[in-house]
Amino acid sequence: xxxxxxxxxxxxxxxxxxxxxxxxxxxxxxxxxxxxxxxxxxxxxxxxxxxxxxxxxxxxxxxxxxxxxxxxxxxxxxxxxxxxxxxxxxxxxxxxxxxxxxxxxxxxxxxxxxxxxxxxxxxxxxxxxxxxxxxxxxxxxxxxxxxxxxxxxxxxxxxxxxxxxxxxxxxxxxxxxxxxxxxxxxxxxxxxxxxxxxxxxxxxxxxxxxxxxxxxxxxxxxxxxxxxxxxxxxxxxxxxxxxxxxxxxxxxxxxxxxxxxxxxxxxxxxxxxxxxxxxxxxxxxxxxxxxxxxxxxxxxxxxxxxxxxxxxxxxxxxxxxxxxxxxxxxxxxxxxxxxxxxxxxxxxxxxxxxxxxxxxxxxxxxxxxxxxxxxxxxxxxxxxxxxxxxxxxxxxxxxxxxxxxxxxxxxxxxxxxxxxxxxxxxxxxxxxxxxxxxxxxxxxxxxxxxxxxxxxxxxxxxxxxxxxxxxxxxxxxxxxxxxxxxxxxxxxxxxxxxxxxxxxxxxxxxxxxxxxxxxxxxxxxxxxxxxxxxxxxxxxxxxxxxxxxxxxxxxxxxxxxxxxxxxxxxxxxxxxxxxxxxxxxxxxxxxxxxxxxxxxxxxxxxxxxx
Amino acid sequence: xxxxxxxxxxxxxxxxxxxxxxxxxxxxxxxxxxxxxxxxxxxxxxxxxxxxxxxxxxxxxxxxxxxxxxxxxxxxxxxxxxxxxxxxxxxxxxxxxxxxxxxxxxxxxxxxxxxxxxxxxxxxxxxxxxxxxxxxxxxxxxxxxxxxxxxxxxxxxxxxxxxxxxxxxxxxxxxxxxxxxxxxxxxxxxxxxxxxxxxxxxxxxxxxxxxxxxxxxxxxxxxxxxxxxxxxxxxxxxxxxxxxxxxxxxxxxxxxxxxxxxxxxxxxxxxxxxxxxxxxxxxxxxxxxxxxxxxxxxxxxxxxxxxxxxxxxxxxxxxxxxxxxxxxxxxxxxxxxxxxxxxxxxxxxxxxxxxxxxxxxxxxxxxxxxxxxxxxxxxx
Numbered sequence: 006x007x008x009x010x011x012x013x014x015x016x017x018x019x020x021x022x023x024x025x026x027x028x029x030x031x032x033x034x035x036x037x038x039x040x041x042x043x044x045x046x047x048x049x050x051x052x053x054x055x056x057x058x059x060x061x062x063x064x065x066x067x068x069x070x071x072x073x074x075x076x077x078x079x080x081x082x083x084x085x086x087x088x089x090x091x092x093x094x095x096x097x098x099x100x101x102x103x104x105x106x107x108x109x110x111x112x113x114x115x116x117x118x119x120x121x122x123x124x125x126x127x128x129x130x131x132x133x134x135x136x137x138x139x140x141x142x143x144x145x146x147x148x149x150x151x152x153x154x155x156x157x158x159x160x161x162x163x164x165x166x167x168x169x170x171x172x173x174x175x176x177x178x179x180x181x182x183x184x185x186x187x188x189x190x191x192x193x194x195x196x197x198x199x200x201x202x203x204x205x206x207x208x209x210x211x212x213x214x215x216x217x218x219x220x221x222x223x224x225x226x227x228x229x230x231x232x233x234x235x236x237x238x239x240x241x242x243x244x245x246x247x248x249x250x251x252x253x254x255x256x257x258x259x260x261x262x263x264x265x266x267x268x269x270x271x272x273x274x275x276x277x278x279x280x281x282x283x284x285x286x287x288x289x290x291x292x293x294x295x296x297x298x299x300x301x302x303x304x305x306x307x308x309x310x311x312x313x314x315x316x317x318x319x320x321x322x323x324x325x326x327x328x329x330x331x332x333x334x335x336x337x338x339x340x341x342x343x344x345x346x347x348x349x350x351x352x353x354x355x356x357x358x359x360x361x362x363x364x365x366x367x368x369x370x371x372x373x374x375x376x377x378x379x380x381x382x383x384x385x386x387x388x389x390x391x392x393x394x395x396x397x398x399x400x401x402x403x404x405x406x407x408x409x410x411x412x413x414x415x416x417x418x419x420x421x422x423x424x425x426x427x428x429x430x431x432x433x434x435x436x437x438x439x440x441x442x443x444x445x446x447x448x449x450x451x452x453x454x455x456x457x458x459x460x461x462x463x464x465x466x467x468x469x470x471x472x473x474x475x476x477x478x479x480x481x482x483x484x485x486x487x488x489x490x491x492x493x494x495x496x497x498x499x500x501x502x503x504x505x506x507x508x509x510x511x512x513x514x515x516x517x518x519x520x521x522x523x524x525x526x527x528x529x530x531x532x533x534x535x536x537x538x539x540x541x542x543x544x545x546x547x548x549x550x551x552x553x554x555x556x557x558x559x560x561x562x563x564x565x566x567x568x569x570x571x572x573x574x575x576x577x578x579x580x581x582x583x584x585x586x587x588x589x590x591x592x593x594x595x596x597x598x599x600x601x602x603x604x605x606x607x608x609x610x611x612x613x614x615x
Numbered sequence: 616x617x618x619x620x621x622x623x624x625x626x627x628x629x630x631x632x633x634x635x636x637x638x639x640x641x642x643x644x645x646x647x648x649x650x651x652x653x654x655x656x657x658x659x660x661x662x663x664x665x666x667x668x669x670x671x672x673x674x675x676x677x678x679x680x681x682x683x684x685x686x687x688x689x690x691x692x693x694x695x696x697x698x699x700x701x702x703x704x705x706x707x708x709x710x711x712x713x714x715x716x717x718x719x720x721x722x723x724x725x726x727x728x729x730x731x732x733x734x735x736x737x738x739x740x741x742x743x744x745x746x747x748x749x750x751x752x753x754x755x756x757x758x759x760x761x762x763x764x765x766x767x768x769x770x771x772x773x774x775x776x777x778x779x780x781x782x783x784x785x786x787x788x789x790x791x792x793x794x795x796x797x798x799x800x801x802x803x804x805x806x807x808x809x810x811x812x813x814x815x816x817x818x819x820x821x822x823x824x825x826x827x828x829x830x831x832x833x834x835x836x837x838x839x840x841x842x843x844x845x846x847x848x849x850x851x852x853x854x855x856x857x858x859x860x861x862x863x864x865x866x867x868x869x870x871x872x873x874x875x876x877x878x879x880x881x882x883x884x885x886x887x888x889x890x891x892x893x894x895x896x897x898x899x900x901x902x903x904x905x906x907x908x909x910x911x912x913x914x915x916x917x918x919x920x921x922x923x924x925x926x927x928x929x930x931x932x933x934x935x936x937x938x939x940x941x942x943x944x945x946x947x948x949x950x951x952x953x954x955x956x957x958x959x960x961x962x963x964x965x966x967x968x969x970x971x972x973x974x975x976x977x978x979x980x981x982x983x984x985x986x987x988x989x990x991x992x993x994x995x
């Protein structure tokens with residue numbers, strides 16, 4: 006006997022998708038995604054680039070908002086385990102934003118030399134935020150220049166290229182200790198005169214280079230003259246500003262990561278660096294910073310790939326590192342709009358963008374609620390989107406009519422008639438099983454499903470035969486143009502009309518309607534007996550209603566009906582009784598028809614008034 | 616439309632309703648309730664847009680809406696109404712009708728009363744018991760009327776354990792919405808395009824009147840009664856068509872207005888300015904219909920500001936013999952005058968707008984994109 010495992014494991018993929026805060030990310034980015042697809046068709050040229058940058062910034066602000074909220078939740082978390090979980094989510098989001106920002110600078114903004122460094126400086130400043138808290142700390146104290154972290158603050162300001170603020174700090178030091186006022190002033194001047202490309206400036210790159218070279222030499226002179234020898238802090242600042250690698254590496258703690266080191270190094274040794282030269286500096290910065298002590302982490306590899314302008318590598322590494330397709334799907338889509346991705350043909354013929362979007366959207370469909378977002382993503386996958394949508398949408402569980410209506414609307418908007426039919430059929434069957442014949446009919450009308458409408462009508466007719474009256478008269482009496490959907494339905498409607506006419510004593514009209522119902526053959530054979538029986542009272546009326554012609558036709562129908570009846574063999578009492586009733590009915594009909602025929606012939610044969 | 620605030624709330628919103636103000640109060644609306652749907656855990660939540668201390672340049676209070684409290688709800692919230700200042704009635708997709716009570720002192724919600732088998736296909740006694748979603752609920756203190764996919768109408772009274780009156784098989788199709796006409800009369804709309812009026816004073820199970828569209832039997836999803844004129848009713852259909860009916864006259868609508876491109880989920884007359892009508896739809900738009908006559912004569916509809924859309928008015932019956940002074944601007948059928956101005960209120964197309972509510976100058980709506988939009992300056 007093989008022991009069986011008593012447990013059932015519930016496997017769920019994409020745990021991230023269920024997080025409350027991340028849902029906001031998915032929803033907001035869905036809106037941005039749609040906006041991007043729609044504007045893309047219209048834009049060309051310069052405005053296109055600025056629009057794409059704006060879209061990128063929108064995505065980033067959404068990530069930041071999410072980060073903020075998660076940070077608040079992490080702080081407020083009651084138990085440390087969930088607090089840690091939220092904190093790790095925050096750091097993942099922060100890393101995503103870091104990568105996205107770099108991609109925006111390098112691939113979307115495509116900043117040229119000169120401006121490139123400014124963007125990179127902004128990038129670093131945004132992501133190393135200890136400066137602000139440190140600054141608040143130091144400035145808030147009574148005697149800032151005596152604060153323990155004063156020089157740390159000044160150093161980090163210099164490292165981030167925030168030379169104006171650093172100068173202000175130095176002036177405080179100058180005020181506090183007159184002895185070093187002189188050298189502080191010189192340093193301040195040096196900081197002030199560092200040439201930097203400002204956005205409104207019209208100087209060319211060469212001019213900037215020349216000026217910078219000049220300034221650099223001035224700094225060198227000060228170093229060689231040992232002007233700042235009395236103050237080791239200022240001396241190290243000077244070395245930093247000269248771009249001395251050793252001095253920079255001494256500040257590893259303040260720099261905190263290799264890309265900060267990279268940007269500072271570029272700022273003070275090669276501010277007009279060209280984009281294509283970036284990767285030399287990037288690789289060497291990483292090596293120098295890590296110094297052989299630790300190996301690069303996934304994030305480092307991703308950033309390095311970005312500096313090397315290897316987009317595919319960036320996306321590949323991100324896909325591996327992150328557990329959710331959200332990031333790579335949206336970033337790749339945006340880069341694709343920038344026309345940066347060559348179409349890589351993957352196994353099933355779609356390109357990378359489409360593959361990632363399909364994966365992301367399929368993940369959304371696994372969620373009970375977010376499937377509606379997935380629909381729009383499938384729409385923008387030209388090769389396999391429609392097919393994937395068709396498969397997914399049929400499998401959404403429909404527990405209320407309202408949800409079914411939404412799903413049907415999605416299918417109808419995309420002309421997925423097969424799916425519409427199959428969903429309507431399922432709903433109609435459910436309705437029939439619950440005895441909601443009106444609902445069943447309205448579903449078959451929506452799907453234009455004649456076969457089902459016939460089924461519903463047969464149900465009605467069967468009920469009538471069994472009970473002698475119609476259920477749901479409100480439906481049958483008010484069919485309207487829907488009657489035309491199926492023959493059986495038309496018959497039902499007309500039959501009710503016959504009842505109405507009879508009730509209003511419009512016998513002649515009722516009679517001809519009844520006859521046409523039978524002769525046009527839209528009445529089901531099983532119902533003919535009932536129709537003929539309905540004709541009986543009309544035949545028995547004092548006045549002659551059916552003309553001779555009509556009576557002949559009725560007799561024809563009766564003969565048709567009786568001649569086809571199979572000869573019964575041995576049967577039990579009940580069947581014999583039924584047969585008896587049948588035979589009596591037929592005989593009565595024959596008698597009534599014969600009598601009517603006689604009266605009709607006489608009436609038609611006689612002259613009016615005589 | 617300026618100053619419309621959006622907030623993403625991590626749940627698809629199926630219903631939003633303002634908390635009614637005490638009669639005679641001069642305050643503006645401050646609190647609204649929302650119900651979610653399609654989640655594994657659905658919630659009924661209360662939100663507040665009251666001041667949070669941020670004064671804007673005009674001295675008015677602005678800011679996001681904040682969550683006050685919420686409570687788990689079994690099944691999708693199919694409909695939600697405020698019964699009175701503290702109680703909220705919800706209709707669930709499990710066929711259950713629940714009354715929630717709000718405790719303002721500690722800001723919590725609790726279940727006050729529940730009718731768990733209000734709507735079902737096969738009865739609780741039978742072996743194949745299956746519940747049916749309850750699709751609509753309307754309150755008129757102390758009565759609550761509910762309708763569902765089982766075609767049943769229930770009349771409950773708060774604090775009574777059993778239903779006061781039940782009309783089984785009132786309709787062979789699904790009843791989508793219900794509203795009170797006059798106190799003992801209700802009006803229901805169903806999925807074969809019929810309006811039925813029921814009188815609770817009568818004993819039978821038949822409607823006292825049936826009205827329907829002449830053309831295709833398009834399902835009707837929502838209904839609202841004119842606040843002052845109890846015979847004027849507006850309905851919205853699956854094809855996005857807005858119909859105005861006069862229930863005293865004839866069995867056909869007075870006017871049909873082609874509106875949205877997809878199902879119209881809710882239609883509301885403004886309770887204090889009934890010349891204004893609001894509709895929201897599956898196509899992601901929310902429209903404000905302005906039929907007030909103090910607007911200067913416009914020769915054409917299309918040059919109005921805002922994001923108006925094409926509108927085709929098609930009147931069916933002649934109402935010419937009604938006195939001009941008592942005629943509602945909705946009933947007058949002179950298409951040449953083109954007096955209705957339509958503006959779209961949401962800044963961009965989103966997923967379906969499932970619900971809206973208006974009270975005074977405030978409007979709130981909820982969408983399938985998990986966002987709630989609030990504006991406090993409807994008529995600026």
